[in-house]
Amino acid sequence: MDQNDINKLRGKTAVVGLAESGCGLASGWSAMEIMATAVHDALDDAGIKLKEVDGVFAATAFHSMAAMSLSEYLGVKPKFADGSQIGGSSFLSHILTAAMALDAGLINVAVVAYGSNQKSIGGFKTISEAMPYEAQYQPRMPVSAYALAAKRYMYEFGASREDLANVAIAARDWALLNPRAYTHQDGPLTVNDVLSARPIVDPLGKLDCCLVTDGGAAVVMTRSDRAKDTKNTPIYLLGAAMEHHHRMISEMPDLVRTSAIESGERAFSMSGYKPNDMSTIQLYDAFTINTLLFLEDLGFCKKGEAKELVKNKNIGPAGNLKVNTNGGGLSCVHPGMYGLFVTLEALRQLRNASGDDVGQRLDGGWIDNAKLSVAHGNGGVLSSQVTNIWGVSDTL
Amino acid sequence: MPENLSGTVGPEQQFKNFLSEGKFMIQRCKSLNQFFFHPRVAFPGSGERDLEWVEASGNGVVFSSSCNRRLPEKGGDFNLSLITLEEGPRMMARVEGIDPDKVEIGQKVKARISSLNGEPAVIFDIV
Numbered sequence: 174m175d176q177n178d179i180n181k182l183r184g185k186t187a188v189v190g191l192a193e194s195g196c197g198l199a200s201g202w203s204a205m206e207i208m209a210t211a212v213h214d215a216l217d218d219a220g221i222k223l224k225e226v227d228g229v230f231a232a233t234a235f236h237s238m239a240a241m242s243l244s245e246y247l248g249v250k251p252k253f254a255d256g257s258q259i260g261g262s263s264f265l266s267h268i269l270t271a272a273m274a275l276d277a278g279l280i281n282v283a284v285v286a287y288g289s290n291q292k293s294i295g296g297f298k299t300i301s302e303a304m305p306y307e308a309q310y311q312p313r314m315p316v317s318a319y320a321l322a323a324k325r326y327m328y329e330f331g332a333s334r335e336d337l338a339n340v341a342i343a344a345r346d347w348a349l350l351n352p353r354a355y356t357h358q359d360g361p362l363t364v365n366d367v368l369s370a371r372p373i374v375d376p377l378g379k380l381d382c383c384l385v386t387d388g389g390a391a392v393v394m395t396r397s398d399r400a401k402d403t404k405n406t407p408i409y410l411l412g413a414a415m416e417h418h419h420r421m422i423s424e425m426p427d428l429v430r431t432s433a434i435e436s437g438e439r440a441f442s443m444s445g446y447k448p449n450d451m452s453t454i455q456l457y458d459a460f461t462i463n464t465l466l467f468l469e470d471l472g473f474c475k476k477g478e479a480k481e482l483v484k485n486k487n488i489g490p491a492g493n494l495k496v497n498t499n500g501g502g503l504s505c506v507h508p509g510m511y512g513l514f515v516t517l518e519a520l521r522q523l524r525n526a527s528g529d530d531v532g533q534r535l536d537g538g539w540i541d542n543a544k545l546s547v548a549h550g551n552g553g554v555l556s557s558q559v560t561n562i563w564g565v566s567d568t569l
Numbered sequence: 570m571p572e573n574l575s576g577t578v579g580p581e582q583q584f585k586n587f588l589s590e591g592k593f594m595i596q597r598c599k600s601l602n603q604f605f606f607h608p609r610v611a612f613p614g615s616g617e618r619d620l621e622w623v624e625a626s627g628n629g630v631v632f633s634s635s636c637n638r639r640l641p642e643k644g645g646d647f648n649l650s651l652i653t654l655e656e657g658p659r660m661m662a663r664v665e666g667i668d669p670d671k672v673e674i675g676q677k678v679k680a681r682i683s684s685l686n687g688e689p690a691v692i693f694d695i696v
Contacts, residue, residue: 305581305607306606306607306608306660306661307661309685309686309688309690310649310661310662310663310685310690311637311647311649311685312637312649312661313637317635317637317649320635320637321633321634321635321649321650321651322633324633324634324635324674325632325633325674328633328674328675371638372636372638373638374635374636374637374638374649375635375636375638375670376635421661422651422661423607423651423659423660423661424607424659428632428633428651
């Protein structure tokens with residue numbers, strides 16, 4: 174089999190429904206209830222009946238066998254299911270697997286889902302085991318790992334905490350335009366706000382770190398021939414690729430270069446488009462350093478130059494690059510594993526520009542004429558990297 | 570390796586046993602003449618199994634460092650660093666004997682075996 178075979182998947186499948194549920198605080202709701210609500214809402218959005226679902230894809234920090242638990246809860250007997258757990262990017266890899274299973278004819282309708290009630294039950298939730306050769310030093314994972322990467326990045330490229338702060342400020346500016354965002358009412362951030370926030374693990378302070386919220390999300394996928402006949406604008410999967418090269422931060426070959434370099438190159442190549450063709454750029458910003466690394470690794474600028482790219486509010490609503498337009502994990506929502514929310518925003522921007530009603534934004538919150546979005550997921554400690562390229566029908 | 574592993578211990582336990590004896594040992598692949606860390610049953614990436622334990626020089630350089638903020642009543646701030654060993658591999662550790670936020674990338678460090686929470690641990694000092 175040659176490398177070109179995967180490219181045959183380009184445009185073969187599409188998302189035809191999406192939903193989020195319980196974002197922010199959902200006291201009194203279990204992670205499963207939040208996830209299943211999102212699935213039913215996404216199916217309603219698609220106009221597809223639950224009975225038609227024959228592919229189930231899920232991962233959470235609450236269920237060791239999430240795809241099986243979700244299938245049972247829904248009352249679905251899937252012909253194919255995948256609960257692969259590679260951290261917060263799991264859902265972007267589920268989308269690739271779902272596309273393969275749909276294209277192979279194993280299934281006809283796939284749901285990809287996530288749910289978490291971490292905030293209402295006490296805070297950040299993980300099912301990660303203690304890492305051998307690291308745990309005894311008591312790192313505060315995952316933030317310690319990202320702090321080590323941020324420190325190295327600052328050393329290698331002369332970046333400052335102010336450069337990192339520009340990422341948090343832009344995310345907040347987007348959140349102010351998005352009524353769904355957790356910090357929508359909180360007002361803008363200044364560099365001083367970010368630098369003077371409570372230090373967590375130097376060089377990262379509280380506002381360099383993502384929110385801790387509840388929330389669930391789901392998307393519904395079908396083959397493109399069927400997608401054309403659904404009630405929404407189908408958004409086509411044009412490219413998808415994944416790679417990872419470590420699990421523990423002490424094993425990361427290079428703290429300032431992630432395997433998004435590889436996943437991005439292959440996903441863009443499959444799509445036939447380049448980074449600069451993207452109308453919106455949705456990156457997994459669990460920490461401010463992520464956005465700098467992924468802008469570079471996905472090819473929006475050269476290594477070490479993202480600190481210039483994010484200056485002068487260039488990734489905010491008035492900037493040239495439309496990055497994390499929902500407010501991101503930093504200012505919109507982060508229920509522990511954020512990957513499906515990166516995906517939702519990539520899709521919503523394209524559907525809105527195509528005339529679908531996917532919610533309200535303040536002026537400037539929706540990107541006019543958006544045709545292509547990159548959704549990039551990260552998992553573990555800058556470990557798993559998965560890139561999806563989405564486009565409207567003109568881009569096929 | 571024999572199929573039956575009973576009566577032996579794996580590389581992780583061997584590493585810990587060495588530490589208990591006061592020795593910081595790392596593995597070397599003989600055919601490749603390359604060191605690696607963490608301990609494994611075969612050389613990562615290519616699978617060579619002709620491995621031997623060698624006492625580490627203990628010399629290293631700080632590759633990255635962080636000050637983990639913690640309430641005084643829970644033990645106070647502490648350093649967490651990644652150290653590149655003179656032999657090549659990198660490992661997580663703490664640098665002590667200096668304020669936890671004063672450890673800088675590129676500083677030379679030397680290993681000693683200390684203990685953390687009652688377990689032997691490799692700790693580094695600035696040299």
